[in-house]
Amino acid sequence: MTGDLKLNLKEFDYALSSNASVRSEMRKIANAVVIDAKSDLIDEFDKHAVSQEIAAGPSANNISGTLDGYGNLFSFIGFNAGSDPIGDFKKFLFKKIRLSGRAPSGTFESNGFSLNFSVDGPTDEEIKENSRMPWESGRSWVLGIERGISGFSSFISKRLGRSTGGIQSPNAARSGSYKRTSYWSKMWNRFARKIGQ
Secondary structure: OOOEEEEEEEEEOHHHOOOHHHHHHHHHHHHHHHHHHHHHHHHHHHHOHHHHHHHOHHHOOOOOOOOOOOOOHHHHHOOOOOOOHHHHHHHHHHHHOEEOOOOOEEEEEOOEEEEEEEEEOOOHHHHHHOOEEOOEEEEEHHHHHHHOOOOHHHEEOOOOOOOOOOEEOOOOOOOOOOOOOOOHHHHHHHHHHHOOO
16 A cells, blocks of 8 residues: 555656646546545445445344344444544545645657556555554554454344444453455545556
């Protein structure tokens, strides 16, 4: 994952590349591409089964299948009742992903001249900072969905604890394990392809 992407607008006449008006119009086109791709990314994030399950709160069903139908991700991760982790992360994405203010660079291609506009995106560290697990300092629930989240065997699905949907127990409540599932990286890679990566 990267914090900086490149948007290429190819087949561009080199003779026009230094014209301020032309560059301004090309920036508008580049910005429209980024806005459209960002909208698709946030929409995909919002509609993912993991996001919908977490957004539904402590009474949700395990529609993502990550917990074998036992409890739900909102309670398992340990979010506080009334919190909105999905909404908060979408706000972060909306602010973070944007066309960079840096001047575009130019590259000669076999099919013409390419203007390369930079696109700012979140780094893993910024994702961690904006999706911290409530009970495990330094870990990200967004990244953990794919990489794994510990504690399943000690999770008790009851209306107790900070989320009102479960508590963590020092003793194993049942056998089984958290099932990792495709989430953020697949969405991000699709976004990168849309802006020409």
